[in-house]
Amino acid sequence: MNFRSLAALAALVTFAACNQPAEPPTAEVAGERNAVVTAAVEAQRTRFAAAPPVSDADRATAYQFEFAGLWTDRLPMTAFEGEVVLVVNTASECGFTPQYEGLQAIYDEYQARGFEVVGVPANNFNGQEPGSAEEIQEFCTLNYGVTFPMATKTDVVGEARHPFYAWAEQQLGESAVPGWNFHKLLIGRDGRLIAAFGSSAEPTSDEIRAAIEAALAASTRATPTSQPQ
16 A cells, blocks of 8 residues: 555544534633734744745755745745745644644744744645635634744645645655645755655654754755855
8 A cells, every 4th residue: 555545544534533623712812812923924024025036046945936825925935944844734624633733832842943834724635624815814823823834725736736745746755745634744954855744743743853853953055045056
């Protein structure tokens, strides 16, 4: 049985737990989360506006790609040069949706050391991300206080998939292709892919923590986009 078949089987096992609504936060918690998220988004807007053009990036790295942003106009991967990045395709109505909490936890824990999470909402798996951009924003803010950068809803598999995911498959093979929501791709400080993790891998698991720690300890080897290619 190949990787995609195993992923599909795991997804079917998890399907029974999907579409469970999150408990609504209290008005006080909702207000606090909204303020924190608003401040984070403003910082991201400033950072992304100053990012080098992706067209100048090393074509062997993830820095050549840009997503449309959920809260921001654009989400250029050049903004994360020299950092470790975990790219995760997310969904609001899945049994794995509570992983947002773990993603936010590791983001808070490692961000100061040069770590980023990029969420990529996708409706490719059983229609579990059906909402509009505004609905996804509200869901992420009120239920999980998500402050890491988020792309707008994006295809991650199929003919219309974002070029980043086609590149990821070229780099890592079949393991880089999402088989369900909350598949994870780890990018090193040099902009190159290090590893892929399946949907069932908890963001705060020892496996993912060890991979992040090792990547943070590595030196930066990517060619800066500010230099001629």
